[in-house]
Amino acid sequence: KQEVTQIPAALSVPEGENLVLNCSFTDSAIYNLQWFRQDPGKGLTSLLLIQSSQREQTSGRLNASLDKSSGRSTLYIAASQPGDSATYLCAVRTNAGKSTFGDGTTLTVKP
Amino acid sequence: GAVVSQHPSWVICKSGTSVKIECRSLDFQATTMFWYRQFPKQSLMLMATSNEGSKATYEQGVEKDKFLINHASLTLSTLTVTSAHPEDSSFYICSALNEQFFGPGTRLTVL
Numbered sequence A: 001k002q003e004v005t006q007i008p009a010a011l012s013v014p015e016g017e018n019l020v021l022n023c024s025f026t027d028s029a030i031y032n033l034q035w036f037r038q039d040p041g042k043g044l045t046s047l048l049l050i051q052s053s054q055r056e057q058t059s060g061r062l063n064a065s066l067d068k069s070s071g072r073s074t075l076y077i078a079a080s081q082p083g084d085s086a087t088y089l090c091a092v093r094t095n096a097g098k099s100t101f102g103d104g105t106t107l108t109v110k111p
Numbered sequence B: 001g002a003v004v005s006q007h008p009s010w011v012i013c014k015s016g017t018s019v020k021i022e023c024r025s026l027d028f029q030a031t032t033m034f035w036y037r038q039f040p041k042q043s044l045m046l047m048a049t050s051n052e053g054s055k056a057t058y059e060q061g062v063e064k065d066k067f068l069i070n071h072a073s074l075t076l077s078t079l080t081v082t083s084a085h086p087e088d089s090s091f092y093i094c095s096a097l098n099e100q101f102f103g104p105g106t107r108l109t110v111l
Helices: none
Strands: A004-007 A010-014 A019-025 A030-038 A044-051 A056-059 A062-067 A072-077 A086-094 A099-101 A105-110 B004-007 B010-013 B019-025 B032-038 B044-051 B067-073 B076-081 B090-096 B106-110
Touching (some): A010 A019, A099 B044, B010 B019, B076 B090
Antiparallel strands (some): A062 A072, B004 B019, B019 B076, B032 B090
C-alpha cells in the first residue's frame, strides 16, 4: 500500500525567502507525481505534474524534482510571496491508476 | 484550460436526509471522474471512481449504498449521500481528466 508523507507539516517564512517542501513515498512504482495548492476551504489547483520518466518540472518560481529510486520529491519555491500562503499537497499516482495524497504542508509567508 | 465545476459549493442538512452533489466538466468530456473526501486538517481520500455508462468503483471501506454515484453523461457525475449523518460532514471534491483538474469542492455539514 502506497504511503505518502510530507515534511514539514507547517512552515512559516518571511517574504522573499526560498524554501523547499518535501514529499516521500513508499512504493517507487509510480505513474506520476503531482503537486497541488489548496487555499482554505477551497478545491485543489494543480501546480506541477512529473511523469515517472521525468526528473523535474518548472513553472515560474516553482520547481519540482522527482527521485523515484529514493521515493522522494521536492517542491522548491523561489522568492516566496505572501500570496504563496496555502497548503501544498503531494499526490502519487500508481500504475493501477489510484492516487494517494500526503497530508500536506501548510505554508505561511509573512510580509 | 479545462474546468471542473461542482454544485452546490456548500450545503447544510438535517440528519437523515439525502444530499446530491454534482460534478461537471465544462469544456471537455470525461468518461472517468473521481470523488474524494477531505476531513478537517486531513488530506484527500479517494472514495470512488465514477465511470460513464457503468457502475462506479468504490474504494475499500466506502459504502456503495450510502454514497450513490451516477455518471449518466460524459460531462456530469453525481454523488448522493443517502441518510446523511453528522459524521458524513466533510469536504467533497471531484476531479477529472486523469486527476489533473479538480472541482472547487462541496462543503457538507450535517446537523
